[in-house]
Amino acid sequence: MPDAPPLTPDRPVPAVGGELRLPKPPGVIRQFWARHPRLTDSILAALYVVPTFIATMVIASDSPTPPLVATLLQVVGIAIGGAAVLLFRRTRPWLLTGIAWSVCLMVAPFGMSDGFPILYALYALGVYRSTKAAWIGFGGSVGVTTLSAYLEAWVAPSPFGGPVATSSQYAAIMLIVTLIGVTVGNRRRYLLALIARAHDLARERDQQAQLAAAAERARIARELHDIVSHGLTVMVTLADGSAATASRDPERAAEAMRSVAETGRSALGEMRRMLGVLREPGGSPAELAPQPGLSAIPELIDGFREAGMPVRLTTSGVPEADPAVALAVYRLVQEGLTNALRHGRNAQHVEVRLQHRPGEVEVLVEDDAPPPQGDAPVTRGAGRGLAGLRERIALYGGTLDAGPRGARGWRLRATLPVTPAEPCGTEDPHERIDDGTPE
Structure with missing residues (x-):
């Protein structure tokens, strides 16, 4: 089974200092729609396409002389608007807005109005773009629906009110939808910022832990180098001196070898104390001793x-x-x-x-010390x-x-x-x- 992405609500990835658990999103229904975005968009598109198509067919059938061109144009507009809602609502809300404006203006000269795609577009701009984009879209939509209302009134005057009343009603509905989209979008962006901040904090915590571990390894490496290098250098020098004097002064050579043993024991003791901090938590504690x-x-x-x-x-x-x-x-x-x-x-x-x-x-x-002469051995360090x-x-x-x-x-x-x-x-x-x- 592949690993889940970091910081998922159902199974967070453990970090160095423990797990960073994000709060579980509220609501089973909301989680379901969030996990199935295409299903959500399909239902929204169907909620627009099906009732509008049925209403268009009913109006056309009740007319004594059905306007065939207008009906076909309305059906085409419904299909285009529904497809735009399905395909571009989340990814390209400005393209959806342009298509919605075009559909609204396309059917208006035939005495019809279709502003539902504009409502979807305004909500999408507020949620998936920004507050500024939502209000710009609202202003453009007010102009488009006002022009559509005048075109509709010019072709087929309505007994329920003139273009001013119709456009004001459109503006009021679009204002409500825009406010809802801006509110939902701001909440969504705020939550995304919180989640991104949680990711950053988790990465920063892990990075700090890794830097601390690297610094501690470097410190231990420095201490071990000083201990081992000093001890071995002294032991090698004493051993060389002991070998050189063993034949003519055995007592002095023996004393030198005792110093070699003492230096080795001292270096081993220091090294054990230094490596004691690397033991597992359940192991025996490190021996405590003051630093020199x-x-x-x-x-x-x-x-x-x-x-x-x-x-x-x-x-x-x-x-x-x-x-x-x-x-x-x-x-x-x-x-x-x-x-x-x-x-x-x-x-x-x-x-x-x-x-x-x-x-x-x-x-x-x-x-x-003079520089090495002739074939004298030269000790080179790293x-x-x-x-x-x-x-x-x-x-x-x-x-x-x-x-x-x-x-x-x-x-x-x-x-x-x-x-x-x-x-x-x-x-x-x-x-x-x-x-x-x-x-």
Whole structure:
């Protein structure tokens, strides 16, 4: 069975946030006619054609000398008007109006009048076009029926009143029909606008849910990249160092391998916490743990020092209490040092500088690694780390600059705006340097 169209009253399509159920149209009879428009138009056309045809035949048969041409013309006009009502009432009401005017003027010179198709046309203009179209059609119809009344009176004067009385009666009936058509049409257009608005709201809700899901996937991808890239880079470096020193210094090699295991366990723990949010609703809850911040940066740098990187940390200013920015700063330092460890293993100095100023924090990570020489292995990345950092910095309205540092080394500099808040503690605002040497 094919799927029903979206937002149908009998079976709405479920959306991301649940079903959007439209109210059921009132009335069984009204729903039936709405589902069978051709049947409705056929009945309306028959209600015009059959009585008018019978009346025409009765009048022609009662006449002592039946006007054959007039009768035939009236029958042709009835057929044309009925066909126009059937075919064009909903789709081309202006064409129906023109045909109705033509039929009315066509039979008037023979002393007959036929204004019923005009009433159908005025109602159709009000319902299926606009209020303006209905009133324009009403004005034109008043002129046509007035001319028809004068033609009819000129050929066969009526004992019940002159053309003025006849045209005024036509105008009054057409005014009532026009008002009904405008009222029904305005209600129909209002309901269609409400339904269209409901469709727009459903699409907007689904789009917002999809955008939120995409943003969350991008955030998780950035976090996983930072965790996995950092952990694997440190583990590879420690493993290489352990292999190089295993023969001459087994104890140092064993210590390096223990650091490899510890780094792997730490990365796995972070990754499990990150992936815990992707579990099914009925699964076990994710393990809760605080995200790393500024206080975790010294421990992060100690891990890189264990991997053999000569890192010096310089901090100045008083950090402000903004956990989101603190996490971004931590990831910036982590990604910068990971890239330095991966691409610049021969660096003699690696500098990490955090400058906390009122309203912003600046992060600088740079090294002095020389370019690779000869057949030295070159580790190339896919650029996802820097792309993730740019996305992360853009979320806070900051700036990021990454590129070569002259002839030697690489520099990563970022500036993040910080909303003024209470200080994280009573840190000394003066510059503090940590180069790994014991105090």
